[in-house]
Amino acid sequence: MFYKEMADEAESYLGILQGIRRELHQIPEFGIDLPKTRARILESVEGLGEITLSDRQSSIALLIRGAQPGPTVLLRADMDALAVKEDTGLDYASTNGYMHACGHDLHMAIGIGAAHLVATHKDKLKGNVVIWFQPGEEGHGGADIMLEENMHMVSGDKPIAAYGIHVTSSWQPPKTFGGKSGALMASASDMIVTFKGRGGHGSSPWMAKDPVSAMTEAINALQTMVNKRFNAFDPVVINVGWIKAGDDHTTNVVPSTASFGATVRTFSPGMLAQVQKYSAELLDGIASAFGVEVEYEIGKFATEVVMNNPETTERVRQMVSKVWGDEAWVEWPTPIAGAEDFGSVVREIPGSFIFLGASPADTDWQQAAPNHSNLAVFDDSVVPSGCALLAGLAFETLEDAAK
């Protein structure tokens, strides 16, 4: 096929795509309602295909039908920014209190460029390509809303494969692609626990029911539980991020409640259910031993593990080495504990999530400020390679399906 030529063609879009990316960088929006961002994308993809919009959130599904009939492939770009105040000092830095600190502005430019490549060559396309511009990735359930609204079904068929790219300012060398098959990113969820006792005088805790002791016991016991009840080769991370009890001006009162919140990370399907079961047993046991009550929510706002399909991931490796050479692929030895709602997409549709190194050429990528940092800087000259990879994967997947 023509993948190298398409990569060269994508490079010729560089100036335009950098311009769009930097415009988007200056209008970051948070959550699922991103009106300015959506308007800018719509302007850039006008006339390329059929547009479906959502009224629950600012998502866009762009359907490009090929000249030849065939199945559908889904490409996904996320759109939302973080509530981080930008301190990069870039001349196109955001000033509105939000920041594209996770590089989703590059993802949108990649999606726009990929749409142009696919549309330009749709005479060779043996099926359909749906490009998702998805808000609400950063913990707002955007992918799940798009699935609930059947935005993956806009061609009439369920896609046979899905691909998404994520840029990174520090996890791998610049201008390399990377990933692995199987678990790539964790399931993340919240554990919220409240012990309820009976308040009293701090001089005589035996007259009260102290929830603070139960809470501290539980926080420590959860760490031991991770070690003693879970296979060390299928990791579980439970980290308490906040605790709350009593009043910080008062030492002589037994408070009536004590609570904490933790993040829970797991790396295989079904593991979260085990965390829910064992944690519930542990918390109930501690509450009863301390004579207090406990309420908990375990697995709140859970994202799915990003499980890369072996077949689509092998296609990614081959495409990268065909177009950019073997050295352009970094095989990840392990998953990372970060989470992504693309996990919901690959639960429904076999697919792959791929990282793209985007640390600036003049920095040491290993020392660079990571994604989500107020200092994170992404080199947008990598955008054309991202476009060429996503478009190439769409063509190749449909080509393979037609064989």
Ligand SMILES: [Zn+2]
């Ligand atoms: Zn992200």
